Each structure stands twice: as C-alpha cells, then as structure tokens.
Amino acid sequence: MIMRCLKxxxxxxxxxFLLSSSAIAQEAGKKPAIKDKTVxxxxxxxxxxxxxxxxxxxxxxxxxxxxxxDEVMIPVDDARRIILVADRSAKAQNCDLKxxxxxxxxxxxxxxxxxxxxxxxxxLFINQLHLFTVxxxxxxxxxxxxEKSKDELxxxxxxxxxxxxxxxxxxxxxTVAASVDAYLDKMAKxxxxxxxxxxxxxxxxxxxxxxxxxxx
Numbered sequence: 214m215i216m217r218c219l220k221x222x223x224x225x226x227x228x229x230f231l232l233s234s235s236a237i238a239q240e241a242g243k244k245p246a247i248k249d250k251t252v253x254x255x256x257x258x259x260x261x262x263x264x265x266x267x268x269x270x271x272x273x274x275x276x277x278x279x280x281x282x283d284e285v286m287i288p289v290d291d292a293r294r295i296i297l298v299a300d301r302s303a304k305a306q307n308c309d310l311k312x313x314x315x316x317x318x319x320x321x322x323x324x325x326x327x328x329x330x331x332x333x334x335x336x337l338f339i340n341q342l343h344l345f346t347v348x349x350x351x352x353x354x355x356x357x358x359x360e361k362s363k364d365e366l367x368x369x370x371x372x373x374x375x376x377x378x379x380x381x382x383x384x385x386x387x388t389v390a391a392s393v394d395a396y397l398d399k400m401a402k403x404x405x406x407x408x409x410x411x412x413x414x415x416x417x418x419x420x421x422x423x424x425x426x427x428x429x
Contacts, residue, residue, distance in 0.1 A: 299346035308381035
C-alpha cells in the first residue's frame with residue numbers, strides 16, 4: 214500500500230515538475246498544465262504530514278482531526294494556485310534568492326487573506342501544502358516507509374548534500390527573479406484594486422459581500 218502511494222506521488226510530481234516552468238508560464242498567460250489528479254495527490258500527502266495539534270503565536274492550540282480532512286482541505290483550483298506559488302518558491306530557493314522566496318510566499322498569504330475567507334485550519338493546510346511542495350521539489354524531503362502505518366507517511370528533512378547542491382545558472386536566476394517580480398506586481402495590483410473597490414461600496418453592499426464570501 215505504501216509503495217503504491219509513493220509510486221503514485223513520484224509519478225504525479227514528475228508530471229508537474231517536468232514542466233518546471235509551469236509557474237513562469239502562468240505569468241506569460243499560458244494555462245498551467247497541472248491536472249486535478251496531480252493536485253489531489255499533493256494535497257493528500259501534505260495533509261498526511263500535518264501535525265495533529267498546532268500551537269499558534271498566541272499560545273492557543275488548534276487540533277487537526279485526521280479522520281475529517283474536509284475540515285482542512287480547500288478546493289482543487291485553489292490548491293493548484295498554491296502549488297504554482299510553491300513551484301516559484303522552490304525555484305527561488307534553488308537559485309539562492311532567499312529574499313525573493315520570502316516575498317513570493319508573503320504575497321500568496323496576503324492574496325489569500327484579501328480574496329478568500331479560509332478557516333484557521335484551512336490556512337494551516339495552505340501553508341503545509343506550500344511547504345511540502347517546496348521541500349519535495351528542492352529534494353529536502355524523503356519518505357520512510359517503516360516509521361508509519363499504512364495510513365500515514367513520515368517525511369523528514371535530509372541533511373544538505375553540498376556536493377550535489379542544485380546549480381542554478383545566471384540565466385535561470387534572472388528568469389526566476391523576473392517571474393517573482395511579475396507575480397509580486399500582479400498580486401499588488403489585484404489587492405490594491407480590490408481594496409479600492411471595497412472602499413467604494415455602501416454598508417449594505419459590504420454586508421452582502423461578506424455573507425457571500427463566508428458561504429463559499
């Protein structure tokens with residue numbers, strides 16, 4: 214069972230990352246070719262690696278019921294958007310663009326805050342999905358079949374292998390940097406326009422929008 218799941222993950226992840234330019238292609242207006250099946254498998258593994266209890270900055274604990282994934286999961290189209298951001302974050306990390314990697318992630322978080330009405334558990338899952346995808350793409354996660362039952366898979370960071378560290382060419386670094394810049398500009402514009410639009414709304418319109426947002 215575990216071997217089948219690992220082979221499934223390897224197959225679908227290769228399906229994404231053989232298109233290693235998928236996130237960049239999105240900025241160019243092309244449709245990213247990440248299938249629903251691929252997204253769902255990544256979601257499944259990210260969820261399986263979530264701790265059962267999170268402690269927030271305020272010290273409050275958030276329990277994750279592994280038997281109720283629907284409390285945590287987000288729609289496939291939204292998850293695909295997170296994976297594309299993670300694709301870009303991983304490329305920035307591989308090219309040692311640490312600041313741009315952070316800005317890329319922060320822009321995603323801000324977008325989700327403005328345009329979506331996620332629960333706390335869903336926000337945790339979004340960060341987990343982003344983190345898992347980045348770790349897998351950068352080779353910083355491995356699976357150990359013996360440490361978990363058939364229903365769970367464990368992942369742990371590998372010690373960095375400096376001899377085999379990914380070498381990012383100057384041209385690739387420039388391409389990744391341009392991709393992050395384009396994404397930051399796109400998110401900043403979208404958020405700015407949305408906040409201006411909301412400011413112009415009347416009180417009743419704002420209430421109606423909040424209701425519709427909560428029902429999604």
